Amino acid sequence: MDFALIAKVWTFFAAAAWVTLQISALAICLGLCLGFAAALASISRNVLLRFPARVYVSIFRGTPALIQLFLLYYGGPQIGLQLGPFEAGVIGLGINIGAYMTESIRGAILAVEKGQMEAARCLGLGHVQSMRNVILPQALRLMVRPLGVNAVALIKGSAIVSTISVVELTYTAHRYISSTYKPFEMFILASLFYLVIVSVVSFAVNRIDERVALES
Amino acid sequence: MSNDPIIRIKDLHKSFGPVEVLKGIDMDVAPGQIVALIGPSGSGKSTLLRTINQLEDVTSGEIFFDGALVNRDLPHRQREKHLNRLRQDIGMVFQHFNLFPHLTAIENVTMAPVLLGRQTKTQALAEARALLEKVGLSDRADYYPSRLSGGQKQRVAIARALAMNPKAMLFDEVTSALDPELVGEVNKVMKQLAQEHMTMIIVTHELRFASDVADHVVFMADGVVVEEGPPDALFRAPQHERTKAFLQQVFEG
Ligand SMILES: Nc1ncnc2c1ncn2[C@@H]1O[C@H](COP(=O)(O)OP(=O)(O)OP(=O)(O)O)[C@@H](O)[C@H]1O
Ligand SMILES: [Mg+2]
Numbered sequence: 001m002d003f004a005l006i007a008k009v010w011t012f013f014a015a016a017a018w019v020t021l022q023i024s025a026l027a028i029c030l031g032l033c034l035g036f037a038a039a040l041a042s043i044s045r046n047v048l049l050r051f052p053a054r055v056y057v058s059i060f061r062g063t064p065a066l067i068q069l070f071l072l073y074y075g076g077p078q079i080g081l082q083l084g085p086f087e088a089g090v091i092g093l094g095i096n097i098g099a100y101m102t103e104s105i106r107g108a109i110l111a112v113e114k115g116q117m118e119a120a121r122c123l124g125l126g127h128v129q130s131m132r133n134v135i136l137p138q139a140l141r142l143m144v145r146p147l148g149v150n151a152v153a154l155i156k157g158s159a160i161v162s163t164i165s166v167v168e169l170t171y172t173a174h175r176y177i178s179s180t181y182k183p184f185e186m187f188i189l190a191s192l193f194y195l196v197i198v199s200v201v202s203f204a205v206n207r208i209d210e211r212v213a214l215e216s
Numbered sequence: 217m218s219n220d221p222i223i224r225i226k227d228l229h230k231s232f233g234p235v236e237v238l239k240g241i242d243m244d245v246a247p248g249q250i251v252a253l254i255g256p257s258g259s260g261k262s263t264l265l266r267t268i269n270q271l272e273d274v275t276s277g278e279i280f281f282d283g284a285l286v287n288r289d290l291p292h293r294q295r296e297k298h299l300n301r302l303r304q305d306i307g308m309v310f311q312h313f314n315l316f317p318h319l320t321a322i323e324n325v326t327m328a329p330v331l332l333g334r335q336t337k338t339q340a341l342a343e344a345r346a347l348l349e350k351v352g353l354s355d356r357a358d359y360y361p362s363r364l365s366g367g368q369k370q371r372v373a374i375a376r377a378l379a380m381n382p383k384a385m386l387f388d389e390v391t392s393a394l395d396p397e398l399v400g401e402v403n404k405v406m407k408q409l410a411q412e413h414m415t416m417i418i419v420t421h422e423l424r425f426a427s428d429v430a431d432h433v434v435f436m437a438d439g440v441v442v443e444e445g446p447p448d449a450l451f452r453a454p455q456h457e458r459t460k461a462f463l464q465q466v467f468e469g
Contacts, residue, residue, distance in 0.1 A: 115310060122306070122377075123376070123380055125300070214318060
């Protein structure tokens with residue numbers, strides 16, 4: 001193990017980790033927005049909302065994220081969609097994770113006991129009022145953990161944006177390997193940064209989950 | 217005072233898929249009347265109760281509440297509005313309480329009147345305190361449901377329904393999920409409502425309670441009303457074999 005080399009390059013990896021963090025955070029935000037919208041659409045009575053939501057989930061969970069990213073980045077310009085690597089990375093990852101988040105959010109909403117909606121409707125609350133005041137507050141608590149799992153998967157999966165030359169952790173590891181010929185050290189270093197980011201996120205998710213858990 | 221029934225059910229049929237569970241029910245409930253609905257498991261008691269506020273839609277027949285046709289054939293949006301309006305006047309209490317677990321006892325009670333613009337937050341809080349006091353739970357106002365006993369939960373659920381100031385209350389086996397020693401405190405609240413002449417339909421397996429509190433008992437089996445009448449008559453001198461068999465079974469079991 002070449003510790004001297006690690007000491008020399010680790011700050012570059014830290015900078016790259018910051019990029020990984022940024023791209024992941026933005027993709028997660030996009031994924032959450034899409035996830036909430038698609039989850040609500042997917043449980044709607046209106047087939048014009050339900051059907052597109054189902055199609056979105058099936059397509060983006062059913063095809064490789066890497067192909068989706070290539071399609072956006074390389075195929076985009078062909079249909080007039082010119083995106084830089086970073087933007088394409090955020091959008092590609094966000095749309096992909098949004099499909100998984102849709103299922104997490106939908107699952108949490110459906111996991112709220114059926115009697116809750118009935119009790120709310122019996123009091124004379126409308127469907128939307130019942131959703132907002134009774135179902136969603138309970139579903140939010142149930143979705144913290146599954147969404148946390150999605151977020152962690154996204155962070156690790158963000159390595160694929162190295163293939164469209166976003167200068168993040170994996171890309172940086174590759175770059176230093178080609179100049180130092182020390183793949184062992186470089187990949188260990190990159191892994192450590194991923195591990196730190198994932199650990200912090202997991203810890204935060206656990207804390208949030210404990211915070212919001214219903215007393216019992 | 218008018219003697220028009222507040223609830224009138226006419227030739228009500230309800231099927232779940234191919235299975236008909238209500239086979240032509242007729243029933244009138246006068247204002248202030250207390251009806252106990254009894255019958256074997258699966259006879260359709262819950263289903264009947266749930267059609268009254270349209271938690272279940274019906275296959276055919278008519279339900280009137282306070283003169284209005286409950287199951288009016290309306291486009292979805294209008295039907296929702298119509299039902300939201302009607303349901304405010306029909307309180308319902310469930311076997312499994314269905315309290316909102318993310319809200320405290322008092323928040324459970326104030327939520328609907330505030331959201332529906334019936335009361336200001338301040339009015340609703342004052343009203344809710346009075347209701348919790350009425351059901352004997354003043355000291356539990358700020359407890360979350362998870363920290364209440366079954367009997368306490370059910371009393372909060374009754375207070376929650378009363379907060380809408382309903383014209384009638386529907387009770388679906390509200391003591392069946394309770395430990396035996398907690399049944400009394402809930403029954404007591406219902407008796408008190410009876411004394412205040414709240415219109416009530418009470419589905420129950422507790423025949424003693426039914427005979428105590430009800431002024432009319434309806435015995436259902438297999439989706440039809442087999443026999444009905446004042447508790448004394450129905451319990452002491454049932455006319456139909458099915459009723460006799462049911463009563464015998466319950467009193468022996
Ligand atoms: N949502 C449903 N879908 C299909 N069948 C149903 C549904 N709800 C009730 N049933 C059926 O309808 C019949 C009547 O049920 P219901 O719950 O009204 O009976 P009940 O008299 O309340 O019985 P219990 O005393 O056990 O509560 C039963 O055979 C039941 O299996
Ligand atoms: Mg029942």
